[in-house]
Amino acid sequence: DQQVKQNSPSLSVQEGRISILNCDYTNSMFDYFLWYKKYPAEGPTFLISISSIKDKNEDGRFTVFLNKSAKHLSLHIVPSQPGDSAVYFCAALYTGNQFYFGTGTSLTVIP
Amino acid sequence: DTAVSQTPKYLVTQMGNDKSIKCEQNLGHDTMYWYKQDSKKFLKIMFSYNNKELIINETVPNRFSPKSPDKAHLNLHINSLELGDSAVYFCASKSLGLREQFFGPGTRLTVL
Numbered sequence: 001d002q003q004v005k006q007n008s009p010s011l012s013v014q015e016g017r018i019s020i021l022n023c024d025y026t027n028s029m030f031d032y033f034l035w036y037k038k039y040p041a042e043g044p045t046f047l048i049s050i051s052s053i054k055d056k057n058e059d060g061r062f063t064v065f066l067n068k069s070a071k072h073l074s075l076h077i078v079p080s081q082p083g084d085s086a087v088y089f090c091a092a093l094y095t096g097n098q099f100y101f102g103t104g105t106s107l108t109v110i111p
Numbered sequence: 112d113t114a115v116s117q118t119p120k121y122l123v124t125q126m127g128n129d130k131s132i133k134c135e136q137n138l139g140h141d142t143m144y145w146y147k148q149d150s151k152k153f154l155k156i157m158f159s160y161n162n163k164e165l166i167i168n169e170t171v172p173n174r175f176s177p178k179s180p181d182k183a184h185l186n187l188h189i190n191s192l193e194l195g196d197s198a199v200y201f202c203a204s205k206s207l208g209l210r211e212q213f214f215g216p217g218t219r220l221t222v223l
Contacts, residue, residue, distance in 0.1 A: 002153070032210050043115070043201050043214030044154075089154060093210055097142065098167055101154035 003027045004092050006102035014110050019077040021105045023090030026071065030092040030100075035064060035075050038087045038104070047088070048075070080109045114138050117202050117215040124192055125223055132187045132218045134202030142166075143185040144203040144212065145177060154201070160185050161207065192222045 005024045013019045023033075031052045036044035050057040050064045050073070057064050063076045077084055090102040115136045124130055136143065144167075145157040158177040159167035165177070174190040185204075189196060202215040 034210065036214075041216065043203070043216050045214070046211040049210060087152075096210075097159055097161070099144075099156060099212065101146075103152045104154075 002103075003030075004090055004100045004102040006088075006090055006105050008105050009103070010106040010108070012108045012110060013080045015082060016079045019075075019080045019084065019107055019109070021075040021077075021088050021090075021107065023073045023075075023102055024071060025073075025092050025100075027092070027094065027100075028068075028071065030094050032093040033064070033066060033073050034091045034093065034099075035062075036089040036091060036101075038089060044089055077107075080107075082109045082111050085109045115202060115204055115213050115215040117200075117218050119218060120216060121219050121221075123221045123223065126192055126194060128192050129188070129190045130192060130220070131189070132200055132202075132220070134185045134187070134215055136183055136202075136204040136213070136215075138204060138206075138213060140204035140206050140213070141182055142205050142207055143179065143182075144205075145185065145187050146201040146203060147171075148199040148201060148217070150198070158185075158187075189220075192220075194222050196220060197222045 034049040035047045037047045038044040048062045066073045087104040089104045092100045142161045144159045148154045160179045163179045176188045179185045199217045203212040205212045
Protein backbone atom coordinates (compact mmCIF):
# COMPACT_ATOMS: atom_id res chain seq x y z
CA ASP A 1 0.00 0.00 0.00
CA GLN A 2 1.74 3.11 -1.25
CA GLN A 3 1.14 6.01 1.09
CA VAL A 4 3.17 8.50 -0.94
CA LYS A 5 2.56 8.80 -4.66
CA GLN A 6 4.21 10.67 -7.47
CA ASN A 7 1.91 10.15 -10.40
CA SER A 8 4.13 11.71 -13.05
CA PRO A 9 7.05 9.41 -13.82
CA SER A 10 8.70 12.04 -16.01
CA LEU A 11 8.70 15.75 -16.79
CA SER A 12 10.49 17.79 -19.45
CA VAL A 13 11.01 21.53 -19.10
CA GLN A 14 12.89 24.16 -21.07
CA GLU A 15 15.86 25.77 -19.39
CA GLY A 16 14.86 28.94 -17.57
CA ARG A 17 11.24 27.90 -17.14
CA ILE A 18 9.53 26.64 -14.00
CA SER A 19 9.53 22.94 -13.09
CA ILE A 20 6.66 21.74 -10.91
CA LEU A 21 6.87 18.28 -9.39
CA ASN A 22 3.88 16.90 -7.54
CA CYS A 23 3.38 14.47 -4.70
CA ASP A 24 0.26 13.13 -2.98
CA TYR A 25 -0.03 11.27 0.28
CA THR A 26 -2.76 9.38 2.08
CA ASN A 27 -1.74 9.31 5.74
CA SER A 28 -2.79 12.43 7.67
CA MET A 29 -0.37 11.47 10.45
CA PHE A 30 2.65 12.45 8.39
CA ASP A 31 4.23 15.47 10.05
CA TYR A 32 7.23 16.23 7.89
CA PHE A 33 7.91 16.08 4.18
CA LEU A 34 11.17 16.03 2.25
CA TRP A 35 12.35 16.15 -1.33
CA TYR A 36 15.41 14.26 -2.46
CA LYS A 37 17.29 14.50 -5.71
CA LYS A 38 18.98 11.50 -7.30
CA TYR A 39 21.50 11.29 -10.10
CA PRO A 40 22.17 7.98 -11.90
CA ALA A 41 24.39 5.54 -9.98
CA GLU A 42 24.25 7.73 -6.86
CA GLY A 43 22.16 7.69 -3.73
CA PRO A 44 19.42 10.26 -3.14
CA THR A 45 20.56 13.58 -1.65
CA PHE A 46 18.42 15.81 0.50
CA LEU A 47 17.09 18.91 -1.25
CA ILE A 48 14.44 20.70 0.80
CA SER A 49 11.84 19.92 3.44
CA ILE A 50 8.72 21.27 5.09
CA SER A 51 6.98 20.74 8.38
CA SER A 52 3.27 19.99 8.40
CA ILE A 53 2.66 23.20 10.36
CA LYS A 54 3.83 25.29 7.41
CA ASP A 55 2.50 25.67 3.90
CA LYS A 56 5.61 26.95 2.15
CA ASN A 57 9.36 26.69 2.45
CA GLU A 58 11.83 28.35 0.12
CA ASP A 59 15.53 27.77 -0.46
CA GLY A 60 17.03 29.63 -3.38
CA ARG A 61 15.52 28.38 -6.60
CA PHE A 62 13.58 25.63 -4.78
CA THR A 63 10.22 26.11 -3.08
CA VAL A 64 8.05 23.42 -1.55
CA PHE A 65 4.32 24.01 -1.06
CA LEU A 66 2.15 21.93 1.23
CA ASN A 67 -1.64 21.70 1.02
CA LYS A 68 -2.67 19.61 4.01
CA SER A 69 -6.36 19.57 3.22
CA ALA A 70 -5.63 18.11 -0.19
CA LYS A 71 -2.78 15.94 1.13
CA HIS A 72 -0.63 17.33 -1.64
CA LEU A 73 2.77 18.87 -1.89
CA SER A 74 4.72 20.27 -4.78
CA LEU A 75 8.29 21.27 -5.54
CA HIS A 76 8.87 24.32 -7.71
CA ILE A 77 12.22 24.96 -9.35
CA VAL A 78 12.66 28.43 -10.82
CA PRO A 79 14.51 28.95 -13.06
CA SER A 80 15.21 25.40 -14.15
CA GLN A 81 18.79 24.58 -15.14
CA PRO A 82 20.21 21.61 -17.07
CA GLY A 83 22.01 20.49 -13.90
CA ASP A 84 18.61 20.02 -12.28
CA SER A 85 18.00 17.02 -14.54
CA ALA A 86 17.64 14.12 -12.12
CA VAL A 87 15.04 11.93 -10.43
CA TYR A 88 13.19 13.69 -7.61
CA PHE A 89 11.73 11.70 -4.73
CA CYS A 90 9.10 12.93 -2.36
CA ALA A 91 9.24 11.47 1.17
CA ALA A 92 6.98 11.69 4.20
CA LEU A 93 7.96 11.16 7.79
CA TYR A 94 5.96 9.54 10.55
CA THR A 95 6.96 9.05 14.22
CA GLY A 96 10.32 10.66 13.57
CA ASN A 97 12.03 7.65 12.06
CA GLN A 98 9.75 5.95 9.56
CA PHE A 99 10.10 7.38 6.07
CA TYR A 100 7.80 6.67 3.14
CA PHE A 101 9.02 7.47 -0.35
CA GLY A 102 7.26 8.00 -3.65
CA THR A 103 8.42 6.35 -6.86
CA GLY A 104 10.13 9.46 -8.16
CA THR A 105 9.73 11.85 -11.08
CA SER A 106 12.47 12.05 -13.67
CA LEU A 107 13.05 15.68 -14.59
CA THR A 108 14.77 16.62 -17.83
CA VAL A 109 15.71 20.26 -18.34
CA ILE A 110 16.27 20.95 -22.01
CA PRO A 111 18.96 23.54 -22.80
CA ASP B 112 35.87 11.08 2.67
CA THR B 113 32.54 9.58 1.57
CA ALA B 114 29.91 10.16 4.24
CA VAL B 115 27.94 6.92 3.73
CA SER B 116 29.71 4.12 1.90
CA GLN B 117 28.47 0.75 0.73
CA THR B 118 30.36 -2.27 -0.53
CA PRO B 119 30.14 -3.80 -2.98
CA LYS B 120 28.63 -1.42 -5.54
CA TYR B 121 27.63 -4.30 -7.81
CA LEU B 122 26.88 -7.87 -6.81
CA VAL B 123 25.98 -10.64 -9.25
CA THR B 124 25.26 -14.04 -7.79
CA GLN B 125 23.38 -17.28 -8.32
CA MET B 126 20.06 -18.21 -6.80
CA GLY B 127 20.42 -19.96 -3.47
CA ASN B 128 23.67 -18.25 -2.48
CA ASP B 129 24.22 -16.22 0.69
CA LYS B 130 25.64 -12.71 0.36
CA SER B 131 26.34 -9.65 2.50
CA ILE B 132 26.32 -5.93 1.79
CA LYS B 133 28.26 -3.63 4.08
CA CYS B 134 27.46 -0.07 5.05
CA GLU B 135 29.53 2.43 6.98
CA GLN B 136 28.91 6.05 7.87
CA ASN B 137 31.45 8.52 9.25
CA LEU B 138 28.96 11.26 10.11
CA GLY B 139 28.53 10.33 13.74
CA HIS B 140 24.86 9.53 13.15
CA ASP B 141 23.03 7.23 15.51
CA THR B 142 20.31 5.93 13.20
CA MET B 143 20.89 3.81 10.12
CA TYR B 144 18.55 2.33 7.51
CA TRP B 145 18.35 -0.18 4.70
CA TYR B 146 16.09 0.51 1.72
CA LYS B 147 15.24 -1.59 -1.29
CA GLN B 148 14.53 0.03 -4.65
CA ASP B 149 12.80 -2.44 -6.91
CA SER B 150 12.26 -2.44 -10.66
CA LYS B 151 9.32 -0.06 -10.27
CA LYS B 152 11.69 2.46 -8.63
CA PHE B 153 9.76 2.24 -5.38
CA LEU B 154 12.12 3.04 -2.49
CA LYS B 155 10.91 0.99 0.44
CA ILE B 156 12.30 0.88 3.95
CA MET B 157 13.43 -2.51 5.21
CA PHE B 158 15.15 -1.94 8.55
CA SER B 159 16.26 0.82 10.85
CA TYR B 160 18.72 0.71 13.73
CA ASN B 161 19.26 3.30 16.42
CA ASN B 162 22.40 2.93 18.50
CA LYS B 163 22.72 -0.70 17.40
CA GLU B 164 19.12 -1.50 18.35
CA LEU B 165 16.52 -2.51 15.80
CA ILE B 166 13.70 0.06 15.77
CA ILE B 167 12.01 -0.54 12.42
CA ASN B 168 11.55 -3.97 10.89
CA GLU B 169 9.22 -3.91 7.94
CA THR B 170 7.71 -7.03 6.50
CA VAL B 171 10.70 -8.58 4.82
CA PRO B 172 11.53 -12.29 4.51
CA ASN B 173 13.51 -13.87 7.34
CA ARG B 174 16.24 -14.50 4.80
CA PHE B 175 17.23 -10.85 5.28
CA SER B 176 19.11 -10.20 8.50
CA PRO B 177 20.62 -6.84 9.41
CA LYS B 178 23.57 -6.67 11.76
CA SER B 179 24.90 -3.57 13.47
CA PRO B 180 28.27 -4.22 15.15
CA ASP B 181 28.51 -0.55 16.16
CA LYS B 182 26.80 2.77 15.52
CA ALA B 183 28.79 3.43 12.37
CA HIS B 184 28.02 0.15 10.62
CA LEU B 185 24.87 -1.60 9.45
CA ASN B 186 25.39 -4.68 7.33
CA LEU B 187 22.75 -6.65 5.46
CA HIS B 188 23.04 -10.41 5.11
CA ILE B 189 20.79 -12.25 2.70
CA ASN B 190 20.40 -16.04 2.79
CA SER B 191 19.17 -18.28 -0.01
CA LEU B 192 18.96 -15.52 -2.59
CA GLU B 193 15.96 -15.53 -4.93
CA LEU B 194 15.37 -13.90 -8.31
CA GLY B 195 13.00 -11.39 -6.71
CA ASP B 196 15.78 -10.10 -4.50
CA SER B 197 17.33 -8.39 -7.52
CA ALA B 198 17.17 -4.68 -6.78
CA VAL B 199 19.25 -1.72 -5.71
CA TYR B 200 19.82 -1.61 -1.97
CA PHE B 201 20.51 1.74 -0.32
CA CYS B 202 21.94 2.34 3.10
CA ALA B 203 21.15 5.65 4.82
CA SER B 204 21.87 7.34 8.11
CA LYS B 205 20.65 10.31 10.09
CA SER B 206 21.06 11.97 13.43
CA LEU B 207 18.26 11.28 15.89
CA GLY B 208 17.43 14.96 16.32
CA LEU B 209 17.32 15.73 12.60
CA ARG B 210 15.09 14.56 9.79
CA GLU B 211 17.35 14.55 6.74
CA GLN B 212 18.82 11.22 5.76
CA PHE B 213 22.15 10.76 4.05
CA PHE B 214 22.23 7.93 1.54
CA GLY B 215 24.99 5.70 0.30
CA PRO B 216 25.56 5.20 -3.44
CA GLY B 217 23.59 1.95 -3.54
CA THR B 218 24.42 -1.69 -4.22
CA ARG B 219 22.95 -3.21 -7.35
CA LEU B 220 22.21 -6.87 -6.63
CA THR B 221 21.49 -9.18 -9.54
CA VAL B 222 20.39 -12.72 -8.82
CA LEU B 223 20.70 -15.13 -11.76
